[in-house]
Amino acid sequence: MSARNRELMALVPVALLLTAGFAAVFAQENAKLDDASLVYGAYFFAVCLATHFYLRIRLPNADPYLFPMVALLMAFGLVMVYRIDADLARDQANWFVLGLVLFAATIHFLRDYDVLERYRYTIAVAGLLLLLAPRLPGIGQQVNGAYLGVKLGPLAFQPAEFSKICLVVFLASYLREHREVLIVGARRVLGVTLPPLKHFGPMLVVWGASMFMLVFIRDLGSSLMFFAAFLALLYVATGRFSFVVIGMAMFLVGAWFFASTVPHVHDRVEIWLDPYAHPQESGYQILQSIFAQADGGLFGKGFGQGLITIPGTDNALLPAAQTDTIYSLIVNELGLFGACAVVSIYLLFSARGFKIALLADDGFSKLLATGLTAVFAIQAFVIIGGVTRVIPLTGVTLPFISYGGSSIVANFVLLALLLLVSDRARREAAVR
Amino acid sequence: MNRQIVKLFAFIVALFAVLVGFTSYWSVFDAKALKEKNANKRPLLEQQQIERGRILTADGTVIARSVPKGRGEALRYVRRYPEGSLFGHPIGYSFVKEGDSEFEQFHNDELVGNESEFSSILDELRGRAQEGDDIVTNLDSEAQRVALADLEEAGFGAVVAIEPRSGRVKVMASNVPFDPNRVPYELEKLNSNETETPLLNRATQGRYPPGSTFKVVTAAAGLDSGTITPETTIDAPGTLDIQGQPLQNDFDEDFGPISLDTALTNSVNTWFAQLGEQVGQDTLFEYMDKFGFNSKPAIDLPSDQVLPSGILEGNALLGRNDPIDIARVAIGQERLLATPLQMAEVAAAVANGGTLMKPQIWSRVVDPDGRVTKRLDPSEYSQPISQETAEELNAAMQGVVNEGTGTNAEIPGITVAGKTGTAETPYNESCGGGSEENQAWFMGFAPAEDPKIAIAASVECTEQFGNDVAAPIFRDVAETILDGE
Numbered sequence: 001m002s003a004r005n006r007e008l009m010a011l012v013p014v015a016l017l018l019t020a021g022f023a024a025v026f027a028q029e030n031a032k033l034d035d036a037s038l039v040y041g042a043y044f045f046a047v048c049l050a051t052h053f054y055l056r057i058r059l060p061n062a063d064p065y066l067f068p069m070v071a072l073l074m075a076f077g078l079v080m081v082y083r084i085d086a087d088l089a090r091d092q093a094n095w096f097v098l099g100l101v102l103f104a105a106t107i108h109f110l111r112d113y114d115v116l117e118r119y120r121y122t123i124a125v126a127g128l129l130l131l132l133a134p135r136l137p138g139i140g141q142q143v144n145g146a147y148l149g150v151k152l153g154p155l156a157f158q159p160a161e162f163s164k165i166c167l168v169v170f171l172a173s174y175l176r177e178h179r180e181v182l183i184v185g186a187r188r189v190l191g192v193t194l195p196p197l198k199h200f201g202p203m204l205v206v207w208g209a210s211m212f213m214l215v216f217i218r219d220l221g222s223s224l225m226f227f228a229a230f231l232a233l234l235y236v237a238t239g240r241f242s243f244v245v246i247g248m249a250m251f252l253v254g255a256w257f258f259a260s261t262v263p264h265v266h267d268r269v270e271i272w273l274d275p276y277a278h279p280q281e282s283g284y285q286i287l288q289s290i291f292a293q294a295d296g297g298l299f300g301k302g303f304g305q306g307l308i309t310i311p312g313t314d315n316a317l318l319p320a321a322q323t324d325t326i327y328s329l330i331v332n333e334l335g336l337f338g339a340c341a342v343v344s345i346y347l348l349f350s351a352r353g354f355k356i357a358l359l360a361d362d363g364f365s366k367l368l369a370t371g372l373t374a375v376f377a378i379q380a381f382v383i384i385g386g387v388t389r390v391i392p393l394t395g396v397t398l399p400f401i402s403y404g405g406s407s408i409v410a411n412f413v414l415l416a417l418l419l420l421v422s423d424r425a426r427r428e429a430a431v432r
Numbered sequence: 433m434n435r436q437i438v439k440l441f442a443f444i445v446a447l448f449a450v451l452v453g454f455t456s457y458w459s460v461f462d463a464k465a466l467k468e469k470n471a472n473k474r475p476l477l478e479q480q481q482i483e484r485g486r487i488l489t490a491d492g493t494v495i496a497r498s499v500p501k502g503r504g505e506a507l508r509y510v511r512r513y514p515e516g517s518l519f520g521h522p523i524g525y526s527f528v529k530e531g532d533s534e535f536e537q538f539h540n541d542e543l544v545g546n547e548s549e550f551s552s553i554l555d556e557l558r559g560r561a562q563e564g565d566d567i568v569t570n571l572d573s574e575a576q577r578v579a580l581a582d583l584e585e586a587g588f589g590a591v592v593a594i595e596p597r598s599g600r601v602k603v604m605a606s607n608v609p610f611d612p613n614r615v616p617y618e619l620e621k622l623n624s625n626e627t628e629t630p631l632l633n634r635a636t637q638g639r640y641p642p643g644s645t646f647k648v649v650t651a652a653a654g655l656d657s658g659t660i661t662p663e664t665t666i667d668a669p670g671t672l673d674i675q676g677q678p679l680q681n682d683f684d685e686d687f688g689p690i691s692l693d694t695a696l697t698n699s700v701n702t703w704f705a706q707l708g709e710q711v712g713q714d715t716l717f718e719y720m721d722k723f724g725f726n727s728k729p730a731i732d733l734p735s736d737q738v739l740p741s742g743i744l745e746g747n748a749l750l751g752r753n754d755p756i757d758i759a760r761v762a763i764g765q766e767r768l769l770a771t772p773l774q775m776a777e778v779a780a781a782v783a784n785g786g787t788l789m790k791p792q793i794w795s796r797v798v799d800p801d802g803r804v805t806k807r808l809d810p811s812e813y814s815q816p817i818s819q820e821t822a823e824e825l826n827a828a829m830q831g832v833v834n835e836g837t838g839t840n841a842e843i844p845g846i847t848v849a850g851k852t853g854t855a856e857t858p859y860n861e862s863c864g865g866g867s868e869e870n871q872a873w874f875m876g877f878a879p880a881e882d883p884k885i886a887i888a889a890s891v892e893c894t895e896q897f898g899n900d901v902a903a904p905i906f907r908d909v910a911e912t913i914l915d916g917e
């Protein structure tokens with residue numbers, strides 16, 4: 001079966017799953033089955049089908065499983081968000097469509113994605129400016145002590161989501177060119193292999209600046225994500241594990257420095273270490289996240305059965321259920337099994353992403369696919385790890401599931417780039 | 433670079449494995465502990481969305497039910513107790529903020545319809561919302577009303593009535609009572625009321641010196657162990673020197689050589705003190721244990737809300753090797769303390785031919801469709817004495833009511849067997865420190881030939897005797913129950 005036919009086959013059960021999900025939510029809310037679930041299912045399938053045909057024409061060789069997996073995550077997200085608030089789900093559906101438009105546009109304009117290499121410094125600067133934007137007077141927005149959002153007239157978005165793609169593109173392209181010198185030029189100092197500063201410098205500047213911006217806008221989740229993506233790419237490009245060790249050491253020093261100087265960071269770490277210290281105030285979100293999971297058990301309480309607000313009031317029992325803690329709600333309603341399914345989809349997505357990197361022929365494609373996949377997987381890890389208290393809870397979105405336009409649209413651009421790399425890699429692999 | 437990519441993927445797999453590990457820990461392995469955390473209101477909030485089952489008396493009176501408040505997402509249920517303070521004990525209360533107690537707490541799982549995770553999945557697939565089951569108790573609303581009304585007249589205390597053959601608890605009344613409907617408004621006040629202690633179920637947590645009612649246990653040990661027969665005579669002088677202290681009969685009356693019947697009818701202290709010494713500490717402990725002393729009662733109430741009876745030093749139970757004045761234990765003094773429930777069990781064991789049944793408050797669980805999902809069958813706790821011993825004690829206890837110290841327990845046309853008790857509790861702080869205060873008891877059963885009900889009634893801080901305040905309560909409650917049959 002051709003790649004595209006496999007994709008088509010995979011989309012059918014996804015659409016059915018979405019239909020069933022909506023049916024379950026309707027049944028829970030109105031105690032009856034509703035035709036609307038079929039209508040939503042049909043819309044969803046139509047949108048997926050349109051995308052599929054577009055891919056059939058433009059990227060016939062691209063990986064057949066990535067898009068259905070993303071559709072599955074979207075279906076999950078749409079149903080969960082609908083179950084929280086129908087109006088939010090409408091926004092989410094619009095962003096889904098908008099995301100697909102940008103997805104198509106990316107594929108259309110970047111068919112020859114090597115062009116990205118030429119503009120790598122422009123892209124790096126754009127990424128940094130994007131990060132800076134939330135602190136600019138007039139357009140910046142502060143939420144929960146972090147400056148994550150930008151508001152331009154009616155358009156509000158979180159620039160860090162787009163910035164992460166810019167950074168990955170820059171790093172992939174820079175490392176492709178300099179990886180040889182980074183390896184050959186490395187010197188051993190006191191038993192530790194250090195990269196040559198001359199070639200390492202520019203990258204360090206861009207990366208350091210972005211880390212600084214993230215602390216400046218107090219977006220800890222993204223800084224963690226960026227840092228991990230940077231290390232992953234550096235490791236893959238040079239094969240020097242010692243670089244990763246040095247990076248980790250730097251990270252720990254930096255983390256310690258910020259944790260002791262920036263109150264916002266300090267608080268996050270304190271809450272992580274001892275959420276029971278202030279169970280009603282600062283520790284409330286993480287504790288409620290864990291309590292919601294405890295209530296889910298193996299099989300969960302079922303779609304629409306979990307408590308999000310305290311009954312009879314508007315007070316949140318699970319704060320930020322549609323964004324940060326949506327994973328906890330999934331554990332609550334679908335149980336450990338449902339949560340494992342979600343984690344598995346992210347894992348399978350990563351597997352396919354790295355497969356693309358393995359197949360790709362040239363260094364830039366390899367590094368680009370690696371970077372995009374890594375940043376995607378780590379984003380999932382940062383937020384799931386946050387709500388399960390593996391690491392301090394920081395606000396990043398759960399890709400394709402959380403409510404939030406920037407995240408969805410940016411991740412569709414990420415998917416487009418991955419598929420572009422994949423199409424070329426598989427075409428060349430087939431020729432070989 | 434491919435090698436590194438594979439390694440990177442392995443690293444990502446490891447990271448995700450950690451996520452699955454933590455999720456499993458929170459959602460399954462540590463879930464129980466998390467649900468019990470104080471900061472976690474989720475289980476309570478969820479429970480109040482479930483229509484909790486009703487609690488009913490044996491005659492169908494509703495003791496507790498849930499009423500809906502609010503609509504849609506805000507729908508929740510609140511507990512109502514139509515009978516007010518009548519069943520405050522032993523049913524207790526259940527509210528989201530204030531928590532729960534007694535029967536409501538012990539039977540929470542049935543009342544909210546908790547099931548195994550597997551069967552709740554099946555229910556979910558069938559589209560059934562979780563509903564609580566009803567519980568039918570053995571309590572008799574009329575008899576409970578009579579018991580509580582009598583107690584409120586007599587003073588602080590408790591009454592327990594048990595059907596000897598089955599162990600069914602028909603009455604468990606405690607004065608001072610509390611109205612569970614008031615708990616959400618005045619729990620603080622109820623908790624801090626240290627003179628009346630309305631939240632204390634005196635039937636299971638009130639420990640009092642049993643006085644002469646304990647002579648039945650001493651007699652049971654003496655007869656059953658073969659130390660004496662009903663014909664054995666013991667010389668009972670007006671006073672005895674026991675461990676350097678005089679032990680006296682009422683008015684120092686000298687009875688001379690008498691047998692069990694006379695001794696029990698007249699509640700002769702010097703007779704039973706000597707019997708106790710003859711039986712010995714080991715054997716008396718053995719019989720106490722079989723009657724249920726020295727361990728928590730086998731009743732369906734939370735274990736932190738029932739107390740064992742026995743010889744107590746502070747809160748610690750003394751054992752058979754501790755130095756104890758056994759002669760005074762034999763007449764219900766020394767540091768011996770017993771709950772009204774324990775003494776009702778003694779009466780029930782004698783009434784039931786020597787077999788002690790487990791006291792049972794409930795009889796069946798009924799699901800919302802009216803199906804009986806659980807039935808509590810009568811079950812034997814122990815066989816403290818032989819049928820023969822029981823019959824001999826039965827006869828002796830009839831003498832107490834017919835011509836002895838317990839005449840106020842008489843019911844016209846029905847033979848009653850029983851035993852009074854009046855333990856002197858002078859200068860007791862909880863009684864206000866008066867010098868004439870007694871703990872008054874009556875325990876017994878009726879009809880003596882075919883016992884249908886065994887009852888213990890105990891009144892604190894009274895200047896009267898067992899026959900004056902406790903025996904009439906026995907009579908009223910027994911009459912009510914026997915009339916109802």
